Amino acid sequence: MPITRRTVLQLSATGALLTGCSPAGENAPAAAARPAAPSPSPTPTPTPNLPDQIEHGPRTRPQLALTFHGQGTPAEAEAVLAAAEKGGARVTVLAVGSWLDAHPQLAARVLGGGHELGNHTQTHGDIGAMDEAAASAEITECAARLRRLTGSQGRWFRPSQARLTTPQVVALARRAGYPHVLSYDVDTLDYTDPGPAAVRAAVAGQAGPGSVVSLHLGHAGTVAALPGILADLHRRGLRAVTTSELLT
């Protein structure tokens, strides 16, 4: 087929820090440190033609990725996952490490549902404003928890509190085994709790083939919006797939 297979955006290193994924705070207290996994999974290699910071996938196929900031109550997480499964959707949960410390059973729950699990820092602080050592720890500490709980640190890292991050964070993520940072091109602003209708309308109005949609676990409005979001996508012939499937 003559069309370029990937149409992802190339981002400049000076990309603006436009929006936060979620407000700071509400971080679950970190549990006592546990031993790291004995053997990290193999470091994934960079994928040709993907930029350092991925905003979306190919626009040529009728599929998109619903990606969730992983924090909040287990009941709300379960409600989102169950609704996704009922609607035939696969989602991506970018887990905050302190959330995994508080609710370690959710790692297996996500993967058991056929979904994808990734890294969204250890404490969800403003990683772009941290010094190198602190920013690195945010990435590696969450990665260690993912490895311990699942045997894999996951393929995707999403920075905290910014849609696009700094060159330093991109480099630290690469060093930690995440060759590409996962951004997004559709911000539903669901973390501001605008109500289920507004969240549903944001996806209906802004998402299309190849989109990476930012959503958040831990918000009742997002839970309530999801069945409608999935119905809209089904009506439009769009499948919600994991991020890795979208970008394959």
Ligand SMILES: [Zn+2]
């Ligand atoms: Zn977030």
